[in-house]
Amino acid sequence: MSQEKFNNQYSNEKEIDIVGSKSIFDFFKSEFTKLEGSLKIEGFKNLEKFSLKDLKLNSLKINDCSQLNKVYLSELTKLASLTVRNCPRLTTDDCSLIKLTSLKSLTIINCSQFNKIFNLSLFPKLESLTIIECxxxxxxxxxxxxxTNLEISDCFQLNQITGFSKLPKLENLSVRNCPKLTKLDCSSTKTLIELEVSDLEELNCSNTSIDELSLNLCPNITKLTCLNNKKLNKLDLSNCSKLVFLDCTGSKLTSVDLSYCPESIKVEPSDQKRLIITRKIEKFRNILIVGRTGGGKSTLANVLTETSNFKESAYAVSQTKNFKKVDFKWNDKNFRVVDTIGVGDTKLSTENTLFKIAEGILSMPEGMNHVLYVIDGRFTGDEISTFNMIKDSIFKSGILDYVTIVRTKFSNFRNKGECETDMKKMREENELIAEIINSCNGVIHVDNPPINIIEEEDDDDYKDRILVNKNARKKSRKKVLDDLEEKNMDEHFKSENWDVLCNKIVEYIRNNNLQELEIDPDILKLSEEACLIL
Known part of the structure; x- marks a missing residue:
């Protein structure tokens, strides 16, 4: 049974009632009694009530049903994923969910009458819960x-999250843009390994398993307690100018930069021999690197910094899960590279990706001197849309004067004529590409071949290839940094503050209907298996 047939049959109905067939005597019943696989009930403007029972569906999406006020789902024992989106008249009490014993993922988006969530204990296999714009x-x-995964965002009346002790396997927690939620205590969640928060004034994440924590989306935070975080080794407080208390006793931290925090901040442990504190604001030329997943961003970051601190990969799933920054010197000048998560990560929604990029930007309170937009080969439709999305959703006017396009995997990057020919071809290929190139502050061609090559048997030139590739990367580094130095961009481009930036991202997501992550599980599996290390 096709989705198209289902739509033709039911899209104008007020009620839908389908019960699966089990008996051979049900042969003459409607073909819809054998529904299986994925089903979308989307844009059914007249639908007020629907009931599905005893079907072999594994994925169900209920989207944009403005009159819907009753939902009955019973004995859908194979249903693994359920999404309810843009159903303004539907309440939690109007939904009867019985024996959804295989449900692993539940997503609720823009359901304004959901003042509470379902009893989660009804779903014994539930692993992921997403709540947006309730x-x-x-x-x-x-x-x-x-x-294991809980995401709550854009819930503007939410003021309390408790009961973490009743989520014994929670690993990933994301709470963003819930401005009335000013305090969060997740200290009882020992399994927690990743935490993303915004707008908090107080946070207690003691006794968790978090290894990296950034609070750059919490500009008003005053108190942070992270006692006994045995794995915490990185803490970024670059945008926390109001923080007055920090307790990281018993953590793995050996250093913390408080340059942007008040001088009066109280820090525990008070024994500063174990914890190195930096308070001096140094002058840096900040470089932000953005682009699509697998395009060579992190490789470029390693080349510029001459480190291996950034994970290099061509996975469809980004290896850069959070922004990372590294300082280095070039011609006696201090530079700082901030590598952000790639756009197009098959496991992240567009909104999540943009917020993670914003977090990297806010880690540079003084602003940016350069933005490098990395493309892997020629401009594609995806590259164009990604460029415009980042420009329109995050940056304010004037940013293009600071943007340089970096074209990777160009073996003749040292030949000026070849580079100019390639740029001419890109301009002639498409008006949109020409417009982007002409609006930016130049294009740099580079080639950063891999140096983490796995040695194979009978690979006689293994070491020689690594030396050749290292040399190419060294020359690419010089070319990029010489070019940036020639641009003489000493003035910083400052982004908007968190409140403005957040509103821009949310508005962009809404206007472009990008709240939900759409991904075919088979494509995801294929992309993870068929990867190449850059």
Missing amino acids: STLTKFDYSSVRL
């Missing part, structure tokens, strides 16, 4: 024995 939700306190 404007009447005020608190979250639920129990789920297998939940």
